[in-house]
Amino acid sequence: MMILGLLLLAVATGLPDLAALVRRGRRKEAAVVICALLIGFLAALSWVMHLPVPTIGATLQWLATPILGKQ
Amino acid sequence: MRVRRCWGWLLSLLLLGTGCWSRREVNEVAISSAIAIDEERNQTIRITMQILRPTAAVESGQPRSGTFNVTATGPTTAAAIRNLDQQLSRRPEWKHNNAIILSENVARQGVGEIMDFFMRNHQSRLDQWILVTRGKAAAVLVPRFQLESNQGIGIRRLNQSAVHSTAATVPVRLYDFVTSLTNPAEDPVAAAIETVEFPDPSGEGEVNPRIRMRGAAVFQHDRLAGWLDETEARSLDWFRGEATGAMVVVPCRKGPGRGTSVQLISTRSSLQPYWKNGQPAVRATVRATGQLGDLMCQEDLSKHEALVDLQRRTAAQMEAEMAKLMHRLQKDLGSDAVGLGVALERTFPAAWKKMSPQWREIFPKVSVTPEVVVELTQMGTSEGKLISSGGGGK
Amino acid sequence: MHGRRCKLHKEVGKVSSAQAVYTVVLAIIGSATLIVPGSMIKVAAQDAWIGCLVAGFGTLVTGALWLWLARQWPGRDLFQLVLAAGGQWLGGLVAVVLLIWIGLTLTGATWIGADAILVVFLPETPRSVLAASILIPAAYAARSDYQVVARLSQLTFWGMVGLLLVLIPLSATEMEPLRLAPVLANGFGPVMKGAGVLVGILTENMALIALLPMIRPPVRPWRLLVAVTVLAAGMVLLLDVWTVSVIGARLPGRFQYPVLLMAHVIGVGDILERLDALMMALWIAGEVSKIAFWYWLFCRGIATLLRLKEWRRLVWPFFILLLAASVAWVESSTAYPAALRAWSALFTPVIGLVVPLLLLAATAVRRMQRSSASV
DSSP, X not given: OHHHHXXXXXXXHHHHHHHHHHHTTOHHHHHHHHHHHHXXXXXXXXXXXXXXXXXXXXXXXXXXXXXXXXX | OHHHHHHHHHHHHHHHHTTSTXXXXXXXXXXXXEEEEEEOTTSOEEEEEEEEOHHHHHHHOSSOOOEEEEEEEESSHHHHHXXXXXXXXXXXXXXXXXXXXXXXXXXXXXXXXXXXXXXXXXXXOTTOEEEEESSOTGGGGSSOOSSSSSHHHHHHHHHHHXXXXXXXXXXXXXXXXXXXXXXXXXXXXXXXXXXXXXXXXXXXXXXXXXXXXXXXXXXXXXXXXXXXXXXXXXXXXXXXXXXSSOEEEEOOSSSSEEEEEEEEEEEEEEEEEEEETTEEEEXXXXXXXXXXXXXXXXXXXXXXXXXXXXXXXXXXXXXXXXXXXXXXXXXXXXXXXXXXXXXXXXXXXXXXXXXXXXXXXXXXXXXEEEEEEEEEEEOOSSOSOSBOTTSOBO | OHHHHHHHHHHTTSBOHHHHHHHHHHHHHTTHHHHHHHHHHHHHGGGHHHHHHHHHHHHHHHHHHHHHHHHHSTTOOHHHHHHHHHIXXXXXXXXXXXXXXXXXXXXXXXXXXXXXXXXXXXXXXXXXXXXXXHHHHHHHXXXXXXXXXXXXXHHHHHHHHHHHHHHHHHTGGGOOGGGGOSTTTTOHHHHHHHHHHHHXXXXXGGGHHHHGGGBSSOOOHHHHHHHHHHHHHHHHHHHHHHHHHHHTTTSGGGOSSHHHHHHHHOOBTTTBOOOHHHHHHHHHHHHHHHHHHHHHHHHHHHHHHTTOSXXXXXXXXXXXXXXXXXXXXXXXXXXXXXXXXXXXXXXXXIIIIIHHHHHHHHHHHHHHHHHHHHO
């Protein structure tokens, strides 16, 4: 259900603009939109499916360890 | 374009729908007016919640009770409150809760952990009044106010009235209480509340239990250290600069008489720490303005000197009461409810850092000098002494 | 290029200098007004307000570096400037860093916005729904271009100022200025830590560069920078002083959103009470203004970097990615301060100092090369 909802959200937010871009022959823009939608959908899916993907905060903390030390 | 607009509308619906998950209709909730907290023998917490009965309040049109009490126990405050759900057909809601009443037993065990729930829960508001009662806290929720439809509002109004008129207690809100609780430089204080039984004035009929706010409960950190009577409580109000309506009855200067009543209109106080022989000392300055309540002495206050003398005697009486309170707090209760530590911390931060670990030992030895200045700005509508005792106008 | 010039020409005169200031002020403190005072008081106690002064002065310097850079490349917005100054590789790299920073800023702000509503008002509503409810109007404003964002910011800014002008006098009876004492009891250490919390956010004053070419009539940029920094730091300072003087320096550190609790202590008679909802509504408006600006800049940045002809068409397709990132920013509010510290430690020196200095150096080298070639 959640996955279907996500898919619907991705389509709802991306499809009208993607269609317009394709219609006007803007291939580069369309490619960027498809990439954004795909990555966005996968990111949302990983969150919905509770996949063990580190959060942005955890990644930032890991990257900042040399500066801030272990928090 | 039309398709996008459609999607836009659909997505906008989401904005309006955010409340759907957390929605609580007014006819689906049980609104709490006051909460009483007791501790059972087996260390479980008993919560008694006074719930508003809206229909009763609306339909009656008369000042009669529109409340009922429910009670439940649990190992923690949150669990006990959740257990109330077992008896209630509606979910309890305490966003409109007016007061939290703690029993003496709970207060003596320590209130720090109990307060955690009220500071953490999103429904809890920081402006609730905190009160302590000598007996069972739940008992305070039983008597009925004659002029209010529920005890929560009654207790709230008693607190507000204490701030502005009686000064017989120390009204404290949750945020003030917890601020003191989290500050190692001061100890919390809360208003004392009790149930008293007044016989029917006509001499027949039943005995009416009533609620009365008098005195205060002072703490040592989060544990109840002891009780202050109403005179001590108002002295504490003077130290805190919070009493605006206290009535000081000054004994007559000469001759017989009941005394002269001076009603304080406002008090401002400040604690000024200084060093005396290498030891911390505090000068407590109180500036009070007042008016003459009544004159039941053989005195003539139409002369300026007499008025100045009355002001001086009122100040002296207040100083004596404040000194007595300090003696009680320092020698008997060991509670810095006045906030001497806070004053020292603000004025001598470096010295405070050194003395704060031994503050409990230092506190009883701090010399406190109350210095009160009273200014009588109003004499009421009559001048001098209106009627002398035994007849004859002046 | 001609087309772009025409488009820019059409945009001329639509944002006043005052609107630009409101937009950037809210882009900085739109979400900070509820969390930053508490975080600052937690580390600097009653001296948090001094931290605001230190952070304000510090970020005036970093902002001035960016302005200096903008003077070298007049008429260019942020990403055009970066690509022009840094060239294809360095400029591209800096643009990517900026895009990551902007993306993290806007998703982090969305997370905290959703969390505040969740914690204080709607505990049973899913976080994703709340995040979406903040991102949707922001995306709508961003797609409508910067004029709409500026107008939204203008309204919200004055709403916030108006609310504070009402709330602060209403709480006057509860205020005790002595709570701000002792000053500097623990030295400058805690003050600097407090300033550090704010510097991370005030560094965002460089966002002014993005609006400079659109401001008509043009004004001296440094005036705008001073106005933006003073207003943003001043508002946090005001909130710090207000919070400490009402509930002291110890209690705010124990709450996630202490400024919101101030509404609890305000009550005039039995009439003006429970102003929390009004406070929250304006705060959400500030949050939306902030996110709308960064969303707009994010899409413009991607379009400029990838030399796309249209940036508006990117706004909604990026929505789901930003929503997912917003929801997955941190797992809980307890992890948020540490994540924010890490974000600040990683990006503040880079955005505030390294990038402008690097681009200034690249500009100087480029100029030298050009002058030696012409000789």
